[in-house]
Amino acid sequence: MIAGTLATAETRNPPGRINPPMQARVSTGGRLHFGFTNLSLAHDRLYGSLGVALDEPRVTVTAEPADTLDCDHPVATQHAREVLDLLDLPGAIVRVEDELPRHVGLGSGTQFALATLVAIARAHGQEADVRRHAPDLGRGGRSGVGIAAFEIGGLVLDAGHPAERFTTERPTRGEWTVPSVLSRHAVPTDWRFLLVRPDLPAGRNGEDEDASMRTVVERADPGVADRIAGTVLRRALPAVADADHVAFGRAVEEIGRLNGRWYADEQGGVYRPPVGGIVDELGDSQTVTGVGQSSWGPLVYGVTTAEYADEARTAAAATLDANGVEGVVSVVSPANEGARITVD
Numbered sequence: 001m002i003a004g005t006l007a008t009a010e011t012r013n014p015p016g017r018i019n020p021p022m023q024a025r026v027s028t029g030g031r032l033h034f035g036f037t038n039l040s041l042a043h044d045r046l047y048g049s050l051g052v053a054l055d056e057p058r059v060t061v062t063a064e065p066a067d068t069l070d071c072d073h074p075v076a077t078q079h080a081r082e083v084l085d086l087l088d089l090p091g092a093i094v095r096v097e098d099e100l101p102r103h104v105g106l107g108s109g110t111q112f113a114l115a116t117l118v119a120i121a122r123a124h125g126q127e128a129d130v131r132r133h134a135p136d137l138g139r140g141g142r143s144g145v146g147i148a149a150f151e152i153g154g155l156v157l158d159a160g161h162p163a164e165r166f167t168t169e170r171p172t173r174g175e176w177t178v179p180s181v182l183s184r185h186a187v188p189t190d191w192r193f194l195l196v197r198p199d200l201p202a203g204r205n206g207e208d209e210d211a212s213m214r215t216v217v218e219r220a221d222p223g224v225a226d227r228i229a230g231t232v233l234r235r236a237l238p239a240v241a242d243a244d245h246v247a248f249g250r251a252v253e254e255i256g257r258l259n260g261r262w263y264a265d266e267q268g269g270v271y272r273p274p275v276g277g278i279v280d281e282l283g284d285s286q287t288v289t290g291v292g293q294s295s296w297g298p299l300v301y302g303v304t305t306a307e308y309a310d311e312a313r314t315a316a317a318a319t320l321d322a323n324g325v326e327g328v329v330s331v332v333s334p335a336n337e338g339a340r341i342t343v344d
Contacts, residue, residue, distance in 0.1 A: 023064045023344045024120075025097075027098070032054065035050060037157075037225060038160065039220040039225070040222035041218075045162065046162070047161055049144065049179075050157050052156070053150075053335040057100050060099075062097060063093065063120045065123050069081065073095075077094075079117070087124070092119075104197055109139070114339070117130065130151055144180070151339075154334070158180065160179050188243040192303075194331050196328075197328045198275065200275070203272075209296065215266060232255065236255065239251055252303070281323065288308075289304070300316075302316070
């Protein structure tokens with residue numbers, strides 16, 4: 001058995017064929033997206049984002065070599081077809097053991113696509129250059145956090161894209177480069193992230209998301225980006241380096257609210273209704289800090305610690321009840337390593 005994270009395996013083995021064909025299993029957690037650093041074309045770099053890798057929930061994909069594609073999961077089948085074509089491979093037996101909730105703010109699409117890519121490649125005894133192939137799978141066109149989370153985990157700040165290349169449209173699929181990682185910090189192991197998933201419609205994705213992002217970028221106030229930059233550099237990054245979860249939470253909450261100003265016209269407020277009520281009420285809890293909405297939601301996150309995990313969970317459940325919304329509450333650990341890969 002060969003096991004390890006993506007980062008250690010990529011370092012240990014040269015590109016190309018690495019092992020005889022075998023079964024590969026790839027498991028990776030979701031991610032939280034705290035917000036973009038700039039959405040205005042008045043600045044040199046567009047997008048750029050801050051986010052964190054989570055240990056759970058997870059997507060887990062297994063693959064074995066085959067002459068044709070055998071997969072009983074519709075989303076995995078789509079990803080697998082793209083991967084087989086991209087890597088010029090004949091087929092694979094692909095199975096999904098666990099999957100992330102789709103389009104709720106956990107980065108399910110990127111994690112699913114990359115897990116399928118690496119599982120199929122490893123099953124055929126090959127390395128997969130995740131960063132190089134992600135654009136061919138339609139990933140990394142805005143945020144690079146999901147790809148970095150898959151590769152190395154931790155709290156990640158990416159560099160964004162050159163504004164002159166993107167304007168209000170992404171380049172043609174596959175013709176962009178995944179944003180470079182500007183900063184990566186291991187998250188203190190006693191920190192926990194509260195996840196509140198209200199039973200609400202999925203967040204924007206696909207063509208709807210693209211249309212909304214075009215509108216946001218066309219109208220974005222560049223002054224908001226300047227405030228976000230100061231918050232990231234002078235508050236969020238120092239707080240994680242100093243292991244101060246309260247200061248970190250306050251910083252990412254400010255980043256989220258500033259991002260919400262860009263999105264207000266598109267989503268009906270700083271947070272999409274009725275998520276705003278959940279965020280505001282949960283923010284009054286004494287055991288949770290840094291409450292916000294991940295991506296387009298409806299996922300609400302908060303920052304707490306292992307010591308206060310039970311109290312945070314109780315406060316979140318009470319907040320859902322008070323807002324008359326059903327939902328799922330969990331408290332999860334950060335992931336300070338990349339995807340878990342096992343090859344038998």
